[in-house]
Amino acid sequence: xxxxxxxxxxxxxxxxxxxxxxxxxxxxxxxxxxxxxxxxxxxxxxxxxxxxxxxxxxxxxxxxxxxxxxxxxxxxxxxxxxxxxxxxxxxxxxxxxxxxxxxxxxxxxxxxxxxxxxxxxxxxxxxxxxxxxxxxxxxxxxxxxxxxxxxxxxxxxxxxxxxxxxxxxxxxxxxxxxxxxxxxxxxxxxxxxxxxxxxxxxxxxxxxxxxxxxxxxxxxxxxxxxxxxxxxxxxxxxxxxxxxxxxxxxxxxxxxxxxxxxxxxxxxxxxxxxxxxxxxxxxxxxxxxxxxxxxxxxxxxxxxxxxxxxxxxxxxxxxxxxxxxxxxxxxxxxxxxxxxxxxxxxxxxxxxxxxxxxxxxxxxxxxxxxxxxxxxxxxxxxxxxxxxxxxxxxxxxxxxxxxxxxxxxxxxxxxxxxxxxxxxxxxxxxxxxxxxxxxxxxxxxxxxxxxxxxxxxxxxxxxxxxxxxxxxxxxxxxxxxxxxxxxxxxxxxxxxxxxxxxxxxxxxxxxxxxxxxxxxxxxxxxxxxxxxxxxxxxxxxxxxxxxxxxxxxxxxxxxxxxxxxxxxxxxxxxxxxxxxxxxxxxxxxxxxxxxxxxxxxxxxxxxxxxxxxxxxxxxxxxxxxxxxxxxxxxxxxxxxxxxxxxxxxxxxxxxxxxxxxxxxxxxxxxxxxxxxxxxxxxxxxxxxxxxxxxxxxxxxxxxxxxxxxxxxxxxxxxxxxxxxxxxxxxxxxxxxxxxxxxxxxxxxxxxxxxxxxxxxxxxxxxxxxxxx
Amino acid sequence: xxxxxxxxxxxxxxxxxxxxxxxxxxxxxxxxxxxxxxxxxxxxxxxxxxxxxxxxxxxxxxxxxxxxxxxxxxxxxxxxxxxxxxxxxxxxxxxxxxxxxxxxxxxxxxxxxxxxxxxxxxxxxxxxxxxxxxxxxxxxxxxxxxxxxxxxxxxxxxxxxxxxxxxxxxxxxxxxxxxxxxxxxxxxxxx
Numbered sequence: 001x002x003x004x005x006x007x008x009x010x011x012x013x014x015x016x017x018x019x020x021x022x023x024x025x026x027x028x029x030x031x032x033x034x035x036x037x038x039x040x041x042x043x044x045x046x047x048x049x050x051x052x053x054x055x056x057x058x059x060x061x062x063x064x065x066x067x068x069x070x071x072x073x074x075x076x077x078x079x080x081x082x083x084x085x086x087x088x089x090x091x092x093x094x095x096x097x098x099x100x101x102x103x104x105x106x107x108x109x110x111x112x113x114x115x116x117x118x119x120x121x122x123x124x125x126x127x128x129x130x131x132x133x134x135x136x137x138x139x140x141x142x143x144x145x146x147x148x149x150x151x152x153x154x155x156x157x158x159x160x161x162x163x164x165x166x167x168x169x170x171x172x173x174x175x176x177x178x179x180x181x182x183x184x185x186x187x188x189x190x191x192x193x194x195x196x197x198x199x200x201x202x203x204x205x206x207x208x209x210x211x212x213x214x215x216x217x218x219x220x221x222x223x224x225x226x227x228x229x230x231x232x233x234x235x236x237x238x239x240x241x242x243x244x245x246x247x248x249x250x251x252x253x254x255x256x257x258x259x260x261x262x263x264x265x266x267x268x269x270x271x272x273x274x275x276x277x278x279x280x281x282x283x284x285x286x287x288x289x290x291x292x293x294x295x296x297x298x299x300x301x302x303x304x305x306x307x308x309x310x311x312x313x314x315x316x317x318x319x320x321x322x323x324x325x326x327x328x329x330x331x332x333x334x335x336x337x338x339x340x341x342x343x344x345x346x347x348x349x350x351x352x353x354x355x356x357x358x359x360x361x362x363x364x365x366x367x368x369x370x371x372x373x374x375x376x377x378x379x380x381x382x383x384x385x386x387x388x389x390x391x392x393x394x395x396x397x398x399x400x401x402x403x404x405x406x407x408x409x410x411x412x413x414x415x416x417x418x419x420x421x422x423x424x425x426x427x428x429x430x431x432x433x434x435x436x437x438x439x440x441x442x443x444x445x446x447x448x449x450x451x452x453x454x455x456x457x458x459x460x461x462x463x464x465x466x467x468x469x470x471x472x473x474x475x476x477x478x479x480x481x482x483x484x485x486x487x488x489x490x491x492x493x494x495x496x497x498x499x500x501x502x503x504x505x506x507x508x509x510x511x512x513x514x515x516x517x518x519x520x521x522x523x524x525x526x527x528x529x530x531x532x533x534x535x536x537x538x539x540x541x542x543x544x545x546x547x548x549x550x551x552x553x554x555x556x557x558x559x560x561x562x563x564x565x566x567x568x569x570x571x572x573x574x575x576x577x578x579x580x581x582x583x584x585x586x587x588x589x590x591x592x593x594x595x596x597x598x599x600x601x602x603x604x605x606x607x608x609x610x611x612x613x614x615x616x617x618x619x620x621x622x623x624x625x626x627x628x629x630x631x632x633x634x635x636x637x638x639x640x641x642x643x644x645x646x647x648x649x650x651x652x653x654x655x656x657x658x659x660x661x662x663x664x665x666x667x668x669x670x671x672x673x674x675x676x677x678x679x680x681x682x683x684x685x686x687x688x689x690x691x692x693x694x695x696x697x698x699x700x701x702x703x704x705x706x707x708x709x710x711x712x713x714x715x716x717x718x719x720x721x722x723x724x725x726x727x728x729x730x731x732x733x734x735x736x737x738x739x740x741x742x743x744x745x746x747x748x749x750x751x752x753x754x755x756x757x758x759x760x761x762x763x764x765x766x767x768x769x770x771x772x
Numbered sequence: 773x774x775x776x777x778x779x780x781x782x783x784x785x786x787x788x789x790x791x792x793x794x795x796x797x798x799x800x801x802x803x804x805x806x807x808x809x810x811x812x813x814x815x816x817x818x819x820x821x822x823x824x825x826x827x828x829x830x831x832x833x834x835x836x837x838x839x840x841x842x843x844x845x846x847x848x849x850x851x852x853x854x855x856x857x858x859x860x861x862x863x864x865x866x867x868x869x870x871x872x873x874x875x876x877x878x879x880x881x882x883x884x885x886x887x888x889x890x891x892x893x894x895x896x897x898x899x900x901x902x903x904x905x906x907x908x909x910x911x912x913x914x915x916x917x918x919x920x921x922x923x924x925x926x927x928x929x930x931x932x933x934x935x936x937x938x939x940x941x942x943x944x945x946x947x948x949x950x951x952x953x954x955x956x957x958x959x960x961x962x963x
Contacts, residue, residue, distance in 0.1 A: 025950065068780070070951065352945060389946035547858035551906045591804045591855045604913035626911045633906070638857030641850055664775045666782055671844070674786025678848065681794060706938045709791075713939065714948040716787045721951065724780035738775055 012037035013083055013167060013198050014061060017076040021053070021060045024070035030056045031223045034075070038167075043189070043199040043212050047234070048219030048226070049423070051392065054202045057219065058169050059725075061200070062089045068728040083167050086731040087116050090160025094172040096152035097680070098719050099726035101673035105131070105155060106140040107651060110746030111669075112163040115731035117744050130162035134188060145679055148297050150181025157188055159730065168192060170201045175419075178297045178448050180488030183208075205451075210235065262287050262411050262442045263308060268317035270303055277303055281317070281468045283461065285411065290433070290443040292457035292474075294450070295464045296488040301446040302343070304463060305413050308444065309340045311690040321411070332696055339409035340694045343416045345400035346389060346711045347691035354391070355384040357403060378402040378428070389714045394425035401429055412436060414445040418452060430456060450489060454478075462487045526646045529575035535755035536653040537661055542759040543569075543644050547637040549766045556625075559632045561769040566636045569762070574643045581642055588638065592631045599627025650675070652749050660751035662740040669732065673723050677716070688712055773835055780951065781832045788831070789841045792824035793848025800854050811916050815923035819931030821863070822895040825871030826888050827936035831943065833953035835872075835880055838891065842868030863902060870898030871932075883954075889933035896928025 015037035020029040031053035038044050046054045056065065065071040083089055093099045102108045109127045118126070127140055134154045138147075144155055153173050160168060170189065174182040182205075190212045193199055203209060216234040218226040229237065261284040269279035277300035285291055285308075293301050306312040308319055310326035318325045326334055342348055351357045358380075359371045367384060375381045378398045383391060388399055397417070404412075412433065418426045434456070437443050447453060453460055453474055460477050462470035464487040470477055477483065526532050531539065550566070553559040570576045603623030605611050611620035654675075657668040688711060697708075728737075735742030799820050806813050828841035846864025854860050874891035875883070900921055903909040909917060943949050 352942065387946045389948060544858060544861055548862050551859055551862060551902075587853070588855045594804060599908060599911065603908075603911040604916075623911070626908060630906070630908045634856060634859055636857075637859045637862075638855070641857040641860075644858070645851070664777075666777055666779050667774050670777075670779050670782030671786050674783045674790065677787050678790055678851070681790060685794070705935065706942045709939065710942055710946065712791065713788070713943055714946045716791055717784060717943065717948040720783040720787045721780055724778075724783050728779060732779065737779065 011040075011080065013040050013080045014038045015076075015078045016061070019057070019060065019073065019075040019077055021056050021065055022072045022074070023056075023065075024072075029074075029223065031060070031219065032225075034217075034219075034225045036217055036225070036228050038198060038200060040080075040166075040198055041193070041196050042214045043193045043201065045206055045209070045213045045216045045231075045234075046200060046202045046219070047206070047216055049221055051394075052219040052221055053223040054219055055171050056223075058091075058171055058200060058202060062091050062169055062729060064091070064725055064729055067733060068725045086734070087112060087163035088166050089729075090157070090163065090165030090168045091726070091729040092153060092156045092160070092168065092170045092173045093722070093726055094175045095722060096149045096156070096176060098722035099156055100144060100152070100676065101669060101723065101727050103143050103145065103651060103676065104140075105136075105138060105142050105144050107746060108144060108155060109159050109162045111727075111732075112159050112730045114743045114746060115736040116163060117736065117742075120744055120746060120748070123746050126162045130158040133161050134158045145676075148181055149177040150184040150297075153177070153181070153185050154188060157192070163731065165197075167198045167200065170199065170203065172202050172204065174203065174205070178295075178488050179450060181297060260287050261285065262321065263444075264320040264323075265308065266318050266320065268304075268307065268314045268319065270300065270307060270312070271315040272303070276466055278463060278466045278468070279316075283468060283471055285442045285444055287410075287442055288437060288440045290437050290456055290458045291445075291461060292453040292459075293444065293446045293461045293463055294448070294453060294487065294489060295462055295469075299463045299465075299487075301463050302415050305340075305415055305444065305446050306690060309338050309413050309694070310334050311340070311693060331693055335409075335694050335696065336407060337409055338411045338413065339404045339407055341400060341404060341412075341414040341417060342687065342691050343419055344687070344715070345396045346715060347688050348400045348403070348695060349388040349711060350695060350697055350707065352387055352707060352710070353384075354380060354386050354388050354399060357388050357399060358406075360403075360406070374402060374406075379425075389710070394421050397421060398425055398429065401432060405432070409441070411442045411444070414443070416447055417445055418447065418449060462489070464488070523649075524646070525575050525577075526643075527649065529573060529647060531569065531574035531643065532647040534647075534758060535656060535660060535749065535751050536648045537656045538751070538755045538759045539648065540644060540653065542762050543640045545763050546766045547640050549763075549770050550633050550636040550640075553629070553633050553770065556629065556632075558770055559629060559636070561772075562766065563632070563636055565762075565766055565769055566639050570639050570643045574647050576643055576646060581639070585638060585642065588635075592635065595631055596624065596627045599630065600624035603627070652747060655745060655747050656749035656751075658740045659745050659747075659749050664738060665732075665740060665743060666737045669727070669737075670724075673727060674720065676723075677719060684712065684715065777832075777834060781834065784949075784952065785828050785832060785837060785841050786844055788828050789824050789844035790848050792827065792841070793845040794852065795823070796821055796845060796849040797852040797854055800849065800856075804855070811912070811920050812923055815920040816927045817931075818896055818899065818924040819892055819927035819929070819933070819935075821899070822867055822871060822892050822928055822932030823936040823939070825868055825895050825936075826891050826933055827939055829871070829875055829891075830883055830888060830937055830940040831949055831952050831954045833880065833883055835876070838871035838875060839865075839868035842871060842895075859906070863899060866898045866902055867895040870895035885934065885937060888937040889929040892928040892931070892933025892936075893925055894928075895932055896924050899928075900924055 017035050019034040020032035022029040034057060046058060048054050059065045059069065060073045061077070065073060100108055102111055106127050109130055110123050113123050113126060131140065134157050136151060136154045136158060144152060147155065157168070173185050177185065186209055189199060189201060189209065193212050201209065206213070210231055213231045216229045216231060218229065220226045263285040265281050265283045268281040270277040281304070293304065295301050303312055307314050310319065310329070313327060318327070320326065321329070321337055326338070349357055351362065353363070355367050355371055355375065356363050358375055359368065363371070372381060372384065375384055378401070380395060380399055380402070383395065388396065391399060417429055417433070421429070430452070433443050457474055459472065460470070460474050461468055462477065462483055469487060470480065470483050523532070546565070550562050553562060571578065600623045601617040601619050603620060603626050605620045605622045609620055609622040611618055651672065654668045654672040657663045658665045799817065803814070803817055806817065824845035825838040825842040829837040843861070843864045846860045850858070850860045856863065871891045871894065874887055874894045877890070878887045900909070909920070912920065940954060944954050949955055
């Protein structure tokens with residue numbers, strides 16, 4: 001083991017001595033004995049197996065522990081004054097989804113600047129510079145939700161650059177990315193180093209990055225620092241280790257395809273939300289084959305796999321299992337032949353105890369031997385009583401595979417089987433699959449990992465540009481430069497050089513450019529209307545009060561008068577288009593007709609009113625009138641709601657809460673960030689329901705509603721924590737977060753006297769119309 | 773009062789409220805399919821629209837958590853195209869106040885089955901005012917009305933109080949909320 005290199009020449013940026021980090025509620029430190037320093041302008045790789053505490057160490061250096069995550073950092077940790085200020089350490093996280101809190105590119109970059117209290121006039125300039133520096137050629141006001149993973153990571157880097165960060169920490173930034181996007185990020189790292197930034201990189205597949213790495217800090221399995229190495233030393237060391245590992249590996253079982261097809265895909269097409277995902281797919285999965293589906297992010301690989309499993313109906317074409325269309329088989333029959341592993345193993349859990357999950361029923365305290373044996377085979381024996389959700393990522397995946405192994409399926413479909421796995425657990429799962437393959441089962445995996453493809457797959461499908469570009473042997477694919485490039489697969493193989501950005505990552509960007517640049521520059525008609533220019537929060541409050549007044553109308557006269565007000569607001573002042581509005585609100589009409597009938601047929605009639613008895617109904621004009629009253633006043637509030645939504649910008653609304661109404665920024669920006677979750681909600685639910693279908697437990701929400709919802713809830717909690725950590729890492733703590741005037745604002749949401757006056761007048765008119 | 777909230781509590785509140793808002797929207801649809809003549813069943817469904825008002829305060833244990841969570845959940849229900857328009861926000865406000873009062877009575881120190889069920893019941897009670905005056909409750913004959921009121925209150929206690937508490941407890945067992953007040957042995961957050 002080598003000692004930390006002596007500090008020479010320039011003073012270090014960070015220097016730690018005997019650093020240890022212990023999380024709250026844990027007895028032992030997750031990281032200990034770390035002694036090293038990072039010099040200005042260096043690129044340091046932080047290496048070590050999964051669970052060795054690399055992220056923990058990085059988060060302690062960045063101050064995230066103990067600021068955002070409770071824990072104790074002991075030992076000495078010295079930061080140079082230039083990086084001890086907020087925003088001077090830029091942190092790029094693994095999950096590109098869970099590090100943004102705004103919706104638009106400019107707001108996102110400005111968020112960090114606001115935290116530093118940069119003046120508003122300076123912001124556009126700094127935003128433009130940051131975007132140019134990362135070569136992100138998109139409209140500054142583009143919505144980033146639809147960016148590719150690589151672009152999102154670039155945006156995260158731009159956010160840090162705008163804050164003039166000196167130290168950049170990359171925490172597995174490419175774990176979710178396809179090879180081309182990975183390359184995009186690696187090129188950025190190389191460029192930042194050339195600009196003299198200091199870099200600390202955590203990365204599993206770092207080989208391509210080694211040319212720009214100056215030193216390597218290695219952590220061991222138990223979180224102890226193993227040493228600090230020069231890159232050459234590290235290469236020599238790992239070359240030896242890799243050799244040993246290669247010798248241990250079982251060579252892939254010789255493919256024994258019998259020629260008989262297990263799954264047949266005939267002229268398969270999928271259209272989703274009006275856009276074509278892929279089309280014209282004809283292919284077969286033979287018995288004893290291992291097929292890898294590869295392709296760029298967003299090519300529809302997962303949806304192809306879901307279609308193969310009968311979880312998603314293709315727009316056209318059929319999938320056949322042993323000659324039978326899968327969609328015509330009952331779910332029970334289908335999933336006794338086809339096993340499916342989701343990318344997020346949590347979605348497949350049904351029980352609250354690991355052993356129950358394994359046994360497929362609630363066991364209580366007495367555990368049958370065979371269940372314990374099965375758990376032991378996957379290294380889960382000591383967690384038998386734990387909650388499946390409390391396991392580590394690797395353990396969760398192993399448990400889901402172990403559960404799947406109980407069925408005797410013929411076709412095994414796996415979405416990213418090695419995602420988030422350390423090498424040991426990856427090997428364990430892949431070896432299991434190899435055994436299955438050797439016994440004549442068919443395996444299909446979706447993956448970004450070209451190494452896995454080369455080692456295990458007997459055949460590879462390349463899905464890109466909406467079609468199956470390639471279906472054939474792996475070795476031949478590697479010679480087809482054209483296809484590799486079109487499918488963003490090329491760059492995995494080439495090392496990063498000091499030459500700067502090149503590679504097909506630029507092609508990838510070229511493609512998205514066209515689709516992203518047309519941002520609606522002109523705000524909609526409704527946003528330009530008098531109501532659209534009204535202060536969003538004052539408007540919302542005013543309309544809410546108006547709605548309450550509407551709901552309190554007891555007579556047709558009152559309702560009629562308030563309807564006049566509502567119509568004037570919506571059409572004369574809000575410039576809503578009646579046609580569009582009616583189209584949008586038409587589904588509600590059915591609901592209202594049902595209400596009307598309910599009142600007409602059931603209302604109690606005061607004496608003197610006529611009614612008819614028919615079957616068990618008590619039909620009266622009086623009831624119908626009462627119902628009409630309820631429907632009319634409810635519908636008035638629906639129109640108000642519609643108008644509020646079309647005339648208001650959500651970001652202005654949230655920012656205005658702090659800027660004008662002086663609500664603490666943690667609340668408004670936290671809500672803003674949390675609301676971003678709404679966009680992925682639909683997708684999450686869909687996947688979640690598919691997972692339940694595979695396990696034949698669709699109806700469980702009636703019997704066990706709480707357990708049923710658990711995967712969705714625990715996932716939500718995890719995302720919220722990650723988001724909060726990412727926001728705080730960007731300087732959103734202390735005054736900028738806790739005092740409305742402790743930050744500057746990029747958006748100017750002006751509260752003028754006339755906004756308040758308009759609110760007062762509207763409410764007054766509503767009350768007068770209600771009273772007279 | 774709001775300044776004490778940690779960022780992760782705010783985000784969790786919103787995210788859980790979004791989940792609840794989504795569930796409310798599903799419930800709206802189911803509710804529209806239930807024959808409106810089945811008053812008992814209609815009333816029995818009431819409590820489900822209160823779960824955010826207990827689930828969130830039960831996990832983060834802060835004043836006004838119930839009110840804000842119920843408001844956000846209502847806003848989400850509205851955004852997803854709920855049939856009640858801005859009336860949804862009014863319901864959210866009223867029910868949120870109901871939920872909040874229960875925890876206020878216990879000075880935000882007690883978060884157990886009783887306080888949760890009381891919270892669900894009070895939320896239901898608050899909603900009943902709206903139901904009576906605005907959604908046509910007063911048009912019913914006395915017998916049906918009383919039956920509806922009683923069933924609604926019980927539904928509030930069970931669907932709106934007990935169910936979200938079960939959800940919170942199950943989440944606690946998964947270890948997912950160990951950084952939140954619920955994991956700290958039932959203690960309330962220091963005010």
